[in-house]
Amino acid sequence: MQPLNFHPAGRHYLQIPGPSPVPDRILRAISYPTIDHRGPEFGALGRKLLQGIGRIFKTAHPVVIYPASGTGAWEAALVNTLSPGDAVLMVETGHFASLWKKMAERLGLAPEFISLPGIEGWRRGVDAEAIERRLRADPAQAIRAVCVVHNETSTGVTSDIAAVRRAIDAARHPALLLVDTISGLASADYRHDEWGVDVSVSGSQKGLMLPPGLSFNALSPKALAASQSAKLPKSFWAWDEIVAMNRDGYWPYTPSTNLLYGLAESIDMILAEGLDNVFARHRRLGEACRAAVRAWGLEIQCVEEACHSPVLTGVMTPEGVDADQVRKLAYEHFNLSLGTGLGKVKGRMFRIGHLGDCNDLTLMAALAGCEMGLQLAGVPLAGSGVGAAMVHLRSTARPAARHPAA
Amino acid sequence: MQPLNFHPAGRHYLQIPGPSPVPDRILRAISYPTIDHRGPEFGALGRKLLQGIGRIFKTAHPVVIYPASGTGAWEAALVNTLSPGDAVLMVETGHFASLWKKMAERLGLAPEFISLPGIEGWRRGVDAEAIERRLRADPAQAIRAVCVVHNETSTGVTSDIAAVRRAIDAARHPALLLVDTISGLASADYRHDEWGVDVSVSGSQKGLMLPPGLSFNALSPKALAASQSAKLPKSFWAWDEIVAMNRDGYWPYTPSTNLLYGLAESIDMILAEGLDNVFARHRRLGEACRAAVRAWGLEIQCVEEACHSPVLTGVMTPEGVDADQVRKLAYEHFNLSLGTGLGKVKGRMFRIGHLGDCNDLTLMAALAGCEMGLQLAGVPLAGSGVGAAMVHLRSTARPAARHPAA
Amino acid sequence: MQPLNFHPAGRHYLQIPGPSPVPDRILRAISYPTIDHRGPEFGALGRKLLQGIGRIFKTAHPVVIYPASGTGAWEAALVNTLSPGDAVLMVETGHFASLWKKMAERLGLAPEFISLPGIEGWRRGVDAEAIERRLRADPAQAIRAVCVVHNETSTGVTSDIAAVRRAIDAARHPALLLVDTISGLASADYRHDEWGVDVSVSGSQKGLMLPPGLSFNALSPKALAASQSAKLPKSFWAWDEIVAMNRDGYWPYTPSTNLLYGLAESIDMILAEGLDNVFARHRRLGEACRAAVRAWGLEIQCVEEACHSPVLTGVMTPEGVDADQVRKLAYEHFNLSLGTGLGKVKGRMFRIGHLGDCNDLTLMAALAGCEMGLQLAGVPLAGSGVGAAMVHLRSTARPAARHPAA
């Protein structure tokens, strides 16, 4: 076999905000022999998966699963619902919102970006009022879609999607609501149907705890209707044939069988823990992480209390400190991978992922690695972040539910 | 874990022409923990992979690896090189050639199909002379690309790609040559550079012995140049950013890390066996399989001796015999999955895959299952196909090379 | 990783009479992370296992599971029940019966061997009448135990254990009945309680479809009583502490945790298929295998119709033909491992295993490999064994039950 001994002795701590660490159960499941994607077992697996993934998105409508990574699902959301030259309203919440806008441009759409100066917009959630104002200023209804990012992986800001829905409704505007919840799904509270989202975009390698390689479009009836008349060329991403064949649990072209084994396992794990318990676990770990950052005396990238992400925390380094140097020191000395600052905040922040298959002690390991890495980099710390996080975790700890058989 | 006990006792024989059985080494490799796709280990893995996959395609030019299944790579080949309304010349060699043409239409291209009446074209390789005639009849050079399928998975016909190249050259036509070798690569002889192919399209789940989920575009300098001016909208499939970032072993968006682990293993296995040995192994198994079909007194789908596929064999059932009933009997009684007849030959043929990680005894198991399945279906057989295959295998058997350590 | 690419391209056919091929489900289960053998999850696992393994032995009494291979369980059966110098009656049914006798000698017991001249005893089951006669000739009841092999792995002979019980009872002799069913359990019908066995010895790597490394002693109350006064030194093998701690699902010393994961999986698989179905599957495969050997015109090692093993078939090669040369040819040309002739029959026979996770097509693959190997060795064959086996399999084939979800 190839030498997969990438890392030095002991467990590697993969605390980037995705791909998140894949649990052993899922790794074993994806290594099961590939079966015939046209055989009866596959159909049974497909029907189970499609029913289950709807429960994760909280939708009664179709969820399209692509044998492709998350960027593909962004493209799918756009090409299925829009036509060349269509105006779309996007909000600059961070690097990924910017990349989605760039994609819209490459595909021949006319995205309009609601932005704040400098990095201000990168520290706040989506401004629903600004969206409402802009839509009210569009009496001709030229704007065909509002595209927002639920959880900005580049910043650690989670936006209020229900508020965006209310803004669109308040403006009595027919634009579709497209939401990127690639890093939000199955970690942060998300409700496709209740929040009136038309297309929810997600990926496998975050809250679903899978390797990258699967992505999703959850649909609304309005989105399905829009796809009938949308004029951007589409074939691989086209919903129509997929949704039709999914009724029997199959796909029009070869699905990513082994990652689907993993998805079945992931859905079982998440539903067994309970979606609300999963969300609460993520919130609590996020609180402990922020307690650590505050104790260090460092700034958190997100400045809105209501928008702190349960998925990751962006930590700003003091002036003159290269955040990537901190990451490098933590990586080389402590076998810890942290997320880099992207785009506008390159070198000024690092990101701590606390999503997916994360628990108290894994977070503590990550925070210890950060604290020692910051110190090795010569960053003066106001206090012990590790100690502050322990106070929070200890005071909120509950005995875990165990496997029934135990 | 989920009950992955799809099949009854004993090994399932997956003898469809892809996905092919994934070797244990690869299954183990893909179950290794996901790493940071921006970290240094990943870059080293990426550089190794990209160098290795070029050797499989026999090309010195870039190979783009998509975190998507093979149908996506079809789309990528078209959207990177062509503009809306472009004429493309395609050849109806079977079901997959037809699907590719349908995709070209959905994407707004103007495909022209060289076909023969009924299923005649489905029993023969690409007619290079017909291509040459058509290109000579295009003095305005409106045809921008010639698209052919190297190994038609639906029929078991392997076409002469070098002849197609000669035909284009003889017609002094500038059309690009796009070749689908999804089921040919790493099983049937293939030479991207030597044969002057501009885009070779392939997938992971055939000769590369991986699960589905990865796909490929091998490029030529001419194809890269064409992609600068091609006007079909593209973003996910766009070569430019991928080729640029691949220089360091990275990808612009999240790659399918775990399937890439498998690809590294696959490349190691194939190069260790030797590409020419891999091709010879496939040819020999194909010969044994055809010996069996002839002994049964059944017709082989492919009628051109030079075009018999080393990857799969299409078996036509006699008038009045439902081929899918044979498949069903073999599946239910003998735990054997065979390929169905697709499109025009639905119900009139079944397909035996002998590709990838296949060897003599696995083929014998498959043929025994076919022979018993045919008999259970009441098909009168002229003789023992199993016996005929054994004669061929025995008389051509050579002691295998062993692992050096043994 | 180490290069575990032992074998050339394609699946290796491990058709020795154990270790038998380990199903993927079990291989995945044994690769699950090791847990604390003193923690609550382990206790739950242990209790489930101990309950389940009793169902496989068909006993309501304790089954001791050793973290050791099968030879250890032979020793355990002797040292727990016997004292230095004790007379034990054994029957020379083959190589393994001879090894067990040799072990008894090394341990300081006084085994007496019921044998036939030459290899005659190696072609027949245990002669229960001879046992009865011998016990009747022991009025002082010096013989403390009768030790027999249920399924002789070296010959392919399965003895009638119920008849041995009846013989002991008829002689009104108090000797314990110790039975080696290492290769019989979970393949051939076996009933510890009903047949009045005092100690049943078994191992993991045969019908249980596990890797080697676990072994078993199923006990009777009489055996447990005997262990109180037996004087051979014992510590690791001593039943007392193990049986006591097993009540809570634990072991006095570190158990083989990962192989126990596999055992749990194995028990689930066997009980889901149904023990009687498992036995019937083995019987049918044995019949097909013998049909092949007869068609070849070769002799089957076992000459008693009632004693043909459902686990393996011993094939005698004609005078002048080195059976190991046939094995070598099949191994080198067809990636097939067959069992060698052991002890008295070295070079005169080879053994075909058809146990554990075996099914129709795997047997056909093995028989095709044998047939071609025999031909490569220049052995004249009377007819097609492969053809004869197919006649049997086809005429007795039934559609398989599928996974409920399918």
Add this chain to the structure above:
Amino acid sequence: MQPLNFHPAGRHYLQIPGPSPVPDRILRAISYPTIDHRGPEFGALGRKLLQGIGRIFKTAHPVVIYPASGTGAWEAALVNTLSPGDAVLMVETGHFASLWKKMAERLGLAPEFISLPGIEGWRRGVDAEAIERRLRADPAQAIRAVCVVHNETSTGVTSDIAAVRRAIDAARHPALLLVDTISGLASADYRHDEWGVDVSVSGSQKGLMLPPGLSFNALSPKALAASQSAKLPKSFWAWDEIVAMNRDGYWPYTPSTNLLYGLAESIDMILAEGLDNVFARHRRLGEACRAAVRAWGLEIQCVEEACHSPVLTGVMTPEGVDADQVRKLAYEHFNLSLGTGLGKVKGRMFRIGHLGDCNDLTLMAALAGCEMGLQLAGVPLAGSGVGAAMVHLRSTARPAARHPAA
């Protein structure tokens, strides 16, 4: 598959002093298909293994590998070298020394125990001078063996084996030196040949990072000579046939094939890191752990500075605090398994394992779990152990060597 979801969300921290966490590379290796233990690949594997394991023990003499757990190797060391009634000198360093003595009694030997009152002996290393005195008082040389534990898993005390050797030599006594390094090997410095050990006993589930199920006897020529005349009955454990067959890489009975795959992987990993680097890593983690215990104001079980174990640390809880309650709280709230107090120290101590595949952040996770568990149990702490450990780790951290390919 069986529901192997023993633990709640996130990684379980198995910080008991063995079984230690098994690295993914080893778990994948042991899940590779079982091969024929009589075939040529197995012989190659066996020869490689036997050569490699000698390097780990630092011996040029035979190492016997048993398909059995560590307790078996204790028994093997005794039964191969001793005769019924033989006097053996043992030293009560803790629970495992006591169990080995109990085993010697069960096997019919006459062990004599050097002990200190109460738990005093459980806090110190082997007193080599006491051994020397006792041997000098044995002019008749009735004592046949000195048996000591290198690393007491129950206490966290590592004894000076070279000093024991010097003591025996100083007394000019011919007793054999048998050493239990079950939890010491491959974690604490160990030198079978240089230290003049006659039989070294070890197991797989500690420093070798394997699941339990393999165990070892490293031999000296003197031990081999003794085994010729030793009179305790032995068969399974007998060295003679094993050593003879090992020359070709095979075993007389079925070895534990899949665990041997893991052992090959383990040896590769250890030798690649370098034995001295492995020892240094363990020492440094032990120092950090003790810094934490001292900062908490708790007592370390081992009171001799020179004998602190690099493998585990025993932590004594204050009067009135049930150590098992601390363990239970840490387990239920923080998914952390700690070792219990055994025998004489039951309820008064817990053990933190920092062996095998452990690194800085995993130790920090474990210490955070201990600290929070102690606090939940109401134990007043003098200070932050986590902080103290970080000071040590940070000040001694070095950038890790990476995989060559990276």
